Amino acid sequence: MPSLLINADDFGLHADIDRGIFDCIEAGRVQSISFSPNGQTVDWNRLRELQRSGVLVGLHVTLVGEPWLSDGRIVPGWKDLVRSLIVPNTTMRQAVVNEIQKQFQCCADNGLDPRLLSHVDSHQHVHAFNHIWQPVLAAARSFAIPRVRVPWCPTFHAMKKNVGGFALQWIAGGRRRDVPNFLPCLGLAHAGHNTAAIFADELSHAPPRDIELVVHPGVNTPALESRYADWHFDWTGERDALLSDQFAAALAHFQTSQPV
Secondary structure, eight states: OOOEEEEEEEETSOHHHHHHHHHHHHTTSOOEEEEOTTSTTOOHHHHHHHHHTTOEEEEEEOOSSSOOTTTOOOOOSHHHHHHHHHSOOHHHHHHHHHHHHHHHHHHHHTTOOGGGOOOEEEGGGGGGSTTTHHHHHHHHHHTTOSOBOOOOOSSGGGSOOSHHHHHHHHHHHHHGGGOTTOOOEESOTTTTOOOHHHHHHHHHTOOSSOEEEEEOOOOOOHHHHHHTTTTOOOHHHHHHHHHSHHHHHHHHHHHHHSOO
């Protein structure tokens, strides 16, 4: 029977994001997390505890919005990163490779064996882009990590319908051949603004196959909203949607409607 993996992104970026994720883990609504090794609240002891408790823990390669571990630079967003890689700038491309390797090494240095990671993905899905995909995939393979996220939506219905959304769908579509066991993704079109109704709608249109639902729970506070003011996320709303009876009913319907 096809299964649904619910993964919370951005663990370790901020205490109020972590708090919302823990609420969903404790309620049994989230079974998997992706953590930023250069986030301001990354707690390596807690990550190991989560692994021991059965939560899947994956590396959220973070190349934008946070200081790089290798040299401290901050690339504001994915557009800035892509622009810097489009030109034949071998220095920047090598810097990206070095930072990706540094983030994997940081796991090992802090007692989190990269070989025990369940998956790899990235902040703002930048790992799907050229000159980032290749070193991320190579690192994942070197540690025998079983899954690399391919941020590809299984239906047009679940896609983000703007230029960025169409571009990501096209790029991610080309990555599927590199990852035979990839999971199509739901939750991308309204990231940070998903409601129980949106989750239910996307699940109802999902094909009968294993799927990853990407979620962004948290707890809105002045500190969190100030730290990531340009995101305009409703972290609390997404957390509450995941904890709602309506979402529980949507999950039950998804599970019972799948072929055995």
